[in-house]
Amino acid sequence: MSELRGKVQTVLGLVDPDQLGRTMTHEHLTMSFECCYVPPAAGDEAAAEDPFHMQHMHWLQQNPYSCHANLQLKKDISAVRDELLAYRKAGGGTIVENTTTGIDRDMSSLRQLAKDTGVHIIAGAGYYVDITHTEATKKMSVEKLTDIIISEVIHGADGTDIRCGVIGEIGTGWPITDSEKKVLQATAHAQAQLGCPVIIHPGRNRAAPAEIVRILQEAGGDISKTVMSHLDRTIFDEGELLEFANLGSYLEYDLFGTEMLNYPFNLEVDMPSDSQRVKILAFLVKEGYEDKIVVAHDIHTRNRLTINGGHGYSHILKNIVPKMLTRGISQHQVDKILIENPKHWLTFK
Numbered sequence: 542m543s544e545l546r547g548k549v550q551t552v553l554g555l556v557d558p559d560q561l562g563r564t565m566t567h568e569h570l571t572m573s574f575e576c577c578y579v580p581p582a583a584g585d586e587a588a589a590e591d592p593f594h595m596q597h598m599h600w601l602q603q604n605p606y607s608c609h610a611n612l613q614l615k616k617d618i619s620a621v622r623d624e625l626l627a628y629r630k631a632g633g634g635t636i637v638e639n640t641t642t643g644i645d646r647d648m649s650s651l652r653q654l655a656k657d658t659g660v661h662i663i664a665g666a667g668y669y670v671d672i673t674h675t676e677a678t679k680k681m682s683v684e685k686l687t688d689i690i691i692s693e694v695i696h697g698a699d700g701t702d703i704r705c706g707v708i709g710e711i712g713t714g715w716p717i718t719d720s721e722k723k724v725l726q727a728t729a730h731a732q733a734q735l736g737c738p739v740i741i742h743p744g745r746n747r748a749a750p751a752e753i754v755r756i757l758q759e760a761g762g763d764i765s766k767t768v769m770s771h772l773d774r775t776i777f778d779e780g781e782l783l784e785f786a787n788l789g790s791y792l793e794y795d796l797f798g799t800e801m802l803n804y805p806f807n808l809e810v811d812m813p814s815d816s817q818r819v820k821i822l823a824f825l826v827k828e829g830y831e832d833k834i835v836v837a838h839d840i841h842t843r844n845r846l847t848i849n850g851g852h853g854y855s856h857i858l859k860n861i862v863p864k865m866l867t868r869g870i871s872q873h874q875v876d877k878i879l880i881e882n883p884k885h886w887l888t889f890k
């Protein structure tokens with residue numbers, strides 16, 4: 542698409558890639574995560590009913606998905622606006638907003654937030670995981686899904702004229718369902734036509750990222766312009782990580798700020814701490830992947846906003862970057878991770 546080539550598409554229109562600055566490649570500003578509610582353990586009902594109090598803060602941090610109110614990030618839009626102003630003050634320039642169909646994407650609010658704060662916001666096209674696909678979506682052909690995704694980028698999404706600048710996060714579980722596979726194939730077809738960036742939410746299994754790359758590649762996708770999200774909770778073995786890295790996608794560590802003992806979506810997973818995440822990044826840099834790393838917080842619940850006692854969208858800039866610099870990652874490499882890599886990924890080919 543010649544009009545898009547060499548540009549980045551934000552909710553306010555096309556911008557030059559050099560304007561983006563420091564970029565979080567995987568956040569949410571307004572969404573609902575009700576699809577992934579996990580009932581609280583017996584005895585925890587009181588905390589779940591009345592979560593935003595000091596005495597329940599630790600419970601909420603450990604059980605963010607067991608409280609209906611906490612899953613409604615869209616209720617805190619005014620706090621998110623304040624957080625974006627703070628993000629700019631902390632040196633942030635751009636946020637990729639990964640909310641897709643199925644988890645309450647709100648294009649008009651994204652445009653308003655961008656206008657109010659000056660932060661570049663890039664919206665996501667496509668579909669979240671199978672449990673959020675409607676019966677109508679499940680019945681669609683790959684061609685129909687491709688047309689819809691392309692239209693969200695070229696004309697605008699959800700009945701607005703506000704255009705998406707990335708496809709994703711495209712949701713997949715494990716095993717990948719038929720409907721998710723069709724969406725992945727449509728994503729690849731749309732990417733082949735548009736030359737656009739793609740971002741994927743893999744299932745919680747170490748085999749998932751490579752299987753997704755295989756499906757995208759077979760359907761003509763461009764893996765060098767694709768981000769694999771959530772590697773923090775997906776691949777743990779260093780050898781397996783290097784094997785995956787070798788396939789050529791961007792490697793995203795995007796759960797910075799999330800530290801929990803029991804990860805309810807897969808109890809076999811030990812969610813890493815932020816220190817462990819920094820250690821993995823240093824390992825990938827040492828192995829030569831500094832041009833492939835991107836980072837974010839993936840804020841998708843209310844407890845992670847500063848107004849509710851959380852770390853907010855500036856945590857990486859304020860706390861993680863200084864730690865990276867003490868763990869063998871140079872300022873030049875930090876700039877690649879925060880500025881150069883997102884810029885190259887987000888620029889239409």
Ligand SMILES: CC(=O)NCCS(=O)(=O)O
Nearest residue numbers: 742771774796806839841
């Ligand atoms: C919104 C979203 O998909 N978040 C991912 C949470 S997970 O626990 O890493 O799967």
